[in-house]
Amino acid sequence: MDLSRPNRSPWRRLTLIASLLTCGICQASGQIFISPDSLTGIERFRTILTLENIPEDVLEYSWYRDMDNSTENMIFSYKPPNTRHPGPLYTGRENVTRAGSLVIRRSALNDTGYYTVVVDTGNGTQRATGWLEILKLESDPGISANASASAGVLVEGMDSVVAKCLTNSSNIRWYVNSVPTSGNNRMTISLDGKTLVIHRVSRYDHSLQCAIEDFPEILQRSEEIPLRVAYGPDYVSLRTQPDVFNGVLTAVTGSTVKLKCTCFSRPEPKYHWIHNGSLLSVSEENMTLPTLSWEQMGSYRCIVENPETQLAFYREVTIQPPRPLPAVHREFSISGSLVLLLIILATLGSAFICGMLVYTLIIFCSIGGTGHKSSWQTSP
Template identity: 75%
Template structure:
């Protein structure tokens, strides 16, 4: 607690300590008291003065501003189960719960002071007084962001962001896309937590905020810095009707052809269509040829361009007519019954075998004649070969 805070005097601290000691004594004796944990509130937040050791069979709860339970100091009274009466000091922000606790919907600094509760039960009446201190929060943190480009024209994977949380607090947390974040491979936070650097912005980055938590469970937030990150084009695809295969679309003359080029991109990209090397005037993602002509045949290219990221991609398709079938021919079929086919096959085999036998026999005769010619009677006899002559005679 900050004792130097304006409006906080030492006697109030003494009173608060005395109240805490008194509550401890009351707790030990079983008497009614206001919980010490509820005696400190925060400006512009809900504050609840909680009762402890509440007796049974309560008939009425009455809350007063100050230590005097006079009618003029009454804030609110509640008779279970459903009877509620505002008092002269009711401001419209107070209420009493079923358990008898006093609730401030939106606490203010001037709510600081003593509060007294009177509880009427079937076995008697009890009172308790406590000092409520409403703390005034400091200013919300500020935030600044400097980017390598204007934060409204950041490019994914290229631009960076330097953000600074303007506060003297050391309890700083950063929220990227409303989610608490810490350092990563593309993000660095300084040791004092006041500076955050996003080295490479992503298409998923859309907001940045810093917070401080000097009082437990009370979070003060800076304004939100919003990004607009450009990306793409990517995932460019080409849809056609009728469908195309391997980059070729087959369509007949006079038929309808539709071409559609789609992609993921921010901002919306520009579309360009090229036909056989000539730029068309169409600047939309869709192109329709209601009655295909010969002049519209050929290659088409869809170019998708993002002026912010300076990236462009394209897809190609070729439109061609159906291929012509073979020229018509006169059907001259010659039909042979199956038994004739078998006969001709057997005849061909037999003929082949016969020819092979003739050739083999001729070869055999030729070889046989060549071996016996040496003993042929017609062989000439050399003069003086008397023995050979006699042998021939004997053969005759």
């Protein structure tokens, strides 16, 4: 059994061209053949030698190593639908599918060589041979960057990252935050694909990775490089209890006042508190005045500082006691419109009363005159 491979590449190219031409002739004439696309495998991966142009009345598939289909070279035979027989060269990694293809699990470099299949049909036998080459998978690519987690801290919007994929392959993919990227207005990839530049690094850039795909569906990834990006402080705010109105916190002496300074920052910022221009010893985001005194009244300033970005921001609040209520002088006064209304009502009331008096007098006089006249007419 000769497992040596042809060592002259021109001969191999001519053989491949001849195989392709032969396969085309075989396909046209109904002859079985091994697909040329299946004649390359990868070490440690599954390899399938695909059988093409299979007739319908197959009684048995038999696979052999080398170009000789002698009994001692047989790997495996399969009789549809369920009869399988291993041969002398069976290693426990081979199998034959229902379509007659040979499957080799965990392919090894010494699997390289000629393979022959014999197909027994009701009308005779057909035979096909192909050269299988198992390629050694290159090691995973390496990666380097000028700003890894161990190299230092990047500042958002100021620093850039230059990463290199250490490989001889030309089929390179880049991943930022485990998501493939092909470049944008903030990221640039070199023409050979080996260098990725991130301009104006962002707080959302967490990791870098490159990968190569020299063989279909086999993606070899480098290690993942974490990025440390410093940003902030952003959105600095000063929260208080009691609440602030127009920058003023009103509280009585003896009460409890709480101040809390918050922001978004990486790394954690440093806090400084200033009271009426004097630096306090408090270095945390929270400050509590459990029993407010007159001496603690006044202006408070919270300063938030990020030593990595060299940025600092502050917020202020003024604590003061409640203001005394102004004195209220109660005076009785009547508006002009009300005076006019009262005059009208008085006039109307007087007219009404006078009218009633005249009406009553008229009624009284009428009754009195009638009584005297009746009394005069009846006297003798």
